[in-house]
Amino acid sequence: MSTSPTISFIGAGNMASAIIGGMLESGFEAGKIWVSAPDDGHLQSIRKQFGVSITTDNRHCAQQADIVILAVKPQVMRDVCVDIAPVVQNTRPLMVSIAAGLEAATLDEWLGGGMPLVRVMPNTPSLVGKGAAGLYANDQVKDKQKASVESVFSSIGSALWVEDESLLHAVTALSGSGPAYFFLMLEALEEAATAKGIPGETARKLAIQTMAGAAEMAGRSEHDPGQLKRNVMSPGGTTEKAIHTFEDGGLRELVKKAYSAAYDRSGEMSKELAAKQ
Numbered sequence: 001m002s003t004s005p006t007i008s009f010i011g012a013g014n015m016a017s018a019i020i021g022g023m024l025e026s027g028f029e030a031g032k033i034w035v036s037a038p039d040d041g042h043l044q045s046i047r048k049q050f051g052v053s054i055t056t057d058n059r060h061c062a063q064q065a066d067i068v069i070l071a072v073k074p075q076v077m078r079d080v081c082v083d084i085a086p087v088v089q090n091t092r093p094l095m096v097s098i099a100a101g102l103e104a105a106t107l108d109e110w111l112g113g114g115m116p117l118v119r120v121m122p123n124t125p126s127l128v129g130k131g132a133a134g135l136y137a138n139d140q141v142k143d144k145q146k147a148s149v150e151s152v153f154s155s156i157g158s159a160l161w162v163e164d165e166s167l168l169h170a171v172t173a174l175s176g177s178g179p180a181y182f183f184l185m186l187e188a189l190e191e192a193a194t195a196k197g198i199p200g201e202t203a204r205k206l207a208i209q210t211m212a213g214a215a216e217m218a219g220r221s222e223h224d225p226g227q228l229k230r231n232v233m234s235p236g237g238t239t240e241k242a243i244h245t246f247e248d249g250g251l252r253e254l255v256k257k258a259y260s261a262a263y264d265r266s267g268e269m270s271k272e273l274a275a276k277q
């Protein structure tokens with residue numbers, strides 16, 4: 001008999017699909033996964049794609065679970081939590097929120113109080129087993145539950161705990177939002193290369209493979225990224241010209257500014273959403 005936990009997702013959007021897809025790819029059983037959302041058409045396509053159980057009833061979904069993953073937008077989280085609170089207060093699963101900004105204490109209050117709760121900040125590359133997630137547990141979470149949620153997120157990438165919840169703002173601005181920063185870089189490189197005559201498809205493939213190769217190399221190398229960069233910059237060559245153009249154009253400052261904008265927004269969202277109580 002299987003002893004793996006039953007996991008229920010409330011919300012069936014981009015992030016829930018990415019996590020479910022990655023979990024199944026790594027060997028989790030579809031029969032142990034439930035998903036709920038309001039749109040039955042959307043749920044049917046999730047069922048077809050993944051073979052998971054579906055329902056439009058969040059309470060029914062939560063009732064099945066050892067672990068409930070709250071995967072709705074922060075703005076609808078309060079209504080969802082208040083609705084399922086009577087069920088989870090009775091069954092006492094481990095609650096996991098992947099919402100940006102929303103603090104554990106706020107979520108716990110909406111859930112009726114005293115719940116074991118883990119906040120996770122995942123990212124969409126979870127879909128291909130290359131996710132990066134920061135995790136924080138409140139003081140109700142037992143070691144066994146920590147291990148259980150860690151095994152879910154480490155099955156779809158890297159899962160790293162933070163002791164201080166406020167660090168999740170910094171994680172959100174780094175790895176939560178981060179895939180979009182690199183997609184922007186891919187778009188920009190593709191545009192620049194096609195403008196010089198490379199067919200779009202070729203430019204995209206070369207850019208993607210270059211990004212994947214650079215990431216893989218940075219992950220495996222004993223050198224820091226600065227050294228790896230210098231290794232590409234032949235004196236008087238092409239890369240040096242490009243890197244100086246980035247530096248002179250203020251790329252580092254711009255990255256800091258963009259990172260801080262995401263970081264600050266995460267903090268603002270916490271305050272706005274806590275005020276909804």
Ligand SMILES: NC(=O)C1=CN([C@@H]2O[C@H](COP(=O)(O)OP(=O)(O)OC[C@H]3O[C@@H](n4cnc5c(N)ncnc54)[C@H](OP(=O)(O)O)[C@@H]3O)[C@@H](O)[C@H]2O)C=CC1
Pocket residue numbers: 010011012013014015016036037038039040042043058071072073074076079080098099100121122123124176177
């Ligand atoms: N996208 C990302 O890269 C990341 C997102 N996150 C967090 O993940 C969460 C989800 O984001 P994302 O997946 O992008 O959002 P989506 O908009 O793609 O998905 C939201 C899902 O919630 C469902 N939903 C809406 N209202 C309810 C309700 N009352 N009960 C149950 N389900 C409901 C929607 O239903 P329907 O399908 O019927 O429309 C949809 O399936 C957010 O809190 C976000 O902060 C965290 C890290 C990264």
Ligand SMILES: O=C(O)[C@@H]1CCC=N1
Pocket residue numbers: 100172176177
């Ligand atoms: O943009 C957002 O708010 C969410 C959180 C991190 C990635 N997407």
